[in-house]
Amino acid sequence: MSRGVLAVDRVVAFLLGLALLLGGLAAIAWWAQKLYLVWPAVPPVLRLLALRAAVEAGWWAPTSGVVGVIAIVLGLWWLIAHLPRRGVGTLALPGAGGRGGLRLDPDAAVAAAADVLAQAPGVRSASGSMRDDRGELVALIDATIEPTADLGAVAAAAERVSAELGHVLSLPAARCRVELSVARRGRQLARAG
CATH class of the missing domain: 3.30.70.1350 (Cation efflux protein, cytoplasmic domain)
Incomplete structure (x- = not known):
C-alpha cells in the first residue's frame, strides 16, 4: 500500500469519525431538546415531506444511479489500492x-x-x-x-x-x-x- 493511499485512508477515517461524533452528539442534544442552544433554528419535530417530495421527483432516480456508480468505482479503487503488493520487480x-x-x-x-x-x-x-x-x-x-x-x-x-x-x-x-x-x-x- 502506498503512502498516498495511507494518507487518504487517514484523512477519510478522521473526517468520517468526526462526522459520526458530531452527528451522534447532535442526535443526543436534539433528543434532550438542548440542540437549540447551538442551533437556534432547529425544528422541534422533523418533517420528512420535503424528503419524500425529493425522492418522488424525476431527477432522483438518475442522480441516485450516478452517485451509486461513483460509489462503486471509488469502493473498487479503495479495495484494489489495499491489496498487498509484496513482490518486487527487477x-x-x-x-x-x-x-x-x-x-x-x-x-x-x-x-x-x-x-x-x-x-x-x-x-x-x-x-x-x-x-x-x-x-x-x-x-x-x-x-x-x-x-x-x-x-x-x-x-x-x-x-x-x-x-x-x-x-x-x-x-x-x-x-x-x-x-x-x-x-x-x-x-x-x-x-x-
Missing part, C-alpha cells in the same frame, strides 16, 4: 549509468542465497524471496533446521549468507531477514544392510 543496480542500466532480479538473488544457506550443516531446507515491506526492501529467507543442529553454526551461516546477499544486491535500502524454524522430527537416515 531493480536497477547502483552505478549502472544512464544509458544501458544494469538490472537485477532480486528474487533470483535471494533464492540463490537460500540455496547456499540450505547447504550449511544442520539446515534441512531454505527458500527466499524479496518483499516490499512498507516501502523498505526486505530479502526474506525461510529456513528449516534439524532439531539437532548447532544453532551457533546455523546463525553464523545465516549471517554470512546475509552479508553476501547484501554485497550482491548493493542496495543500501535493502535488508535481509532470516527466519529459522526447527523441524519437528530429525531425518531418518537409510541404514546400510
